[in-house]
Amino acid sequence: MSQSIAVIGTGYVGLVTGVCFAASGNAVECVDIDQEKVERFSRGETIIYEPGLDMLLERALRERRITFTTDLVGAVLRSRIIFLCLPTPPDEDGSADLSYILGASEEVGRVLANAPDAGYKVIVDKSTVPVGTATLVEERIRSTAPDADFDVVSNPEFLREGLAVDDFLRPERVVVGTDAERAAEVMRDLYEPFLRSGNPLYIVSVRSAEVAKYAANSFVAMRISFINEMANFCERVGADVDEVRVAIGSDSRIGPKYLFPGIGYGGSCFPKDVKAILHTADEHGVQLEVIRAVEEVNHRQADVFVGKITGHYNGALAGRRFAVWGLAFKANTDDTRESPAFRVIDRLLEQGAEVVAYDPEATTGARRTYGDRITYATDMYAALNGAAALVVATEWNEFRSPDFARIASALAEPLIFDGRNLYDSDDLQKRGFTYYSVGRVPVGAGIRSGE
């Protein structure tokens, strides 16, 4: 059955949520405080780079299934289901900042208090929030609208940026946290079109749903830190982490995903969510030792990588120019939040190096951070001219099979520092490159002492 839905907060998650629910026939009103975003979305501009999203937005607008507005009151009044897709950024102490969520809850409470005939509402928390937040949301709404008819549900979002539309339309599972059968029924009905291939919808307790999101992100972050630690070990003992990765990844107890060594995880979720669960655990007097180690390994990983660059030049990076391929925190997104590429660039700049960067989608985000402290190339080869070496920081497909002869002739010497293991060491050695990667023994004639 078609539902009326309000989505409060139209960022990555909110926009994808709104557009995908509209695509399955619902009437969606997306609310944001950012007037410019509202106007651009209304014109069909997605702003973010997310494969498949433009087309779905355009169709939803054409079919009048989606609107964008700053009017929270109207959207709440007209909707049965109200999604909170608001930011939960880390506070200074690492805890999740709940001010957006609780502020919006108060607004919803005021709307419901003034509309005694508004009918039953399901308030859905889709943001990633610490355990216990749904209770706080309910209390905030009840404090102004004690008689309102509503349930608060936790419905954590597991989409991956770059694959967001696909993940949303074909979720591996949907998790709904609620004790209220009425809310569970609404949510089952809403998600039914997305689960026709038989993937499950789990109805669990609110607290379990809240914890599940942090557990999932911490676990994936753990795999990344695990393989990075293994990579550092492999380098020291003369093994090849990619061979080890393949060997262990084919074990069905382990599996191949998220076992790619690199320069550490980043993005808007893993770093903040790992911090937040550690903070919540501290508050409850619980030691999450594995997760704490995950974070520490991740912090070190960019340093380990830049250490190879510094080591190659015996510490003399000042005045050298480096071509950096990749600014986004991973491929297929323009998101640069907590990008490990930035950690690498920061360390190069700190040591007096110059950076010329290229990214197919993420230059705008980088400009916000670096302004004119680095130079931005308009194509990947232009970045190389006059650079001492190439540094690969994001695993974009277009970097995978480059014209190596062109790279060698543009650089001062044929030298690549590859933070994503995109290339074959033997192949690059044959082509005359000096090649440093992650968890593999460096190759080439130019390797200097001290390695």
Ligand code: NAD
């Ligand atoms: P975002 O920063 O991209 O978007 C948040 C949006 O909320 C912005 O457009 C902002 O203008 C708007 N906003 C702020 N205050 C508002 C208010 N009072 N009323 C209306 N709109 C308001 O955030 P995001 O990446 O979409 O993440 C949202 C939540 O989802 C976070 O908790 C995040 O951890 C979680 N999450 C994110 C992802 C992801 O890949 N980005 C995946 C799963 C879960």
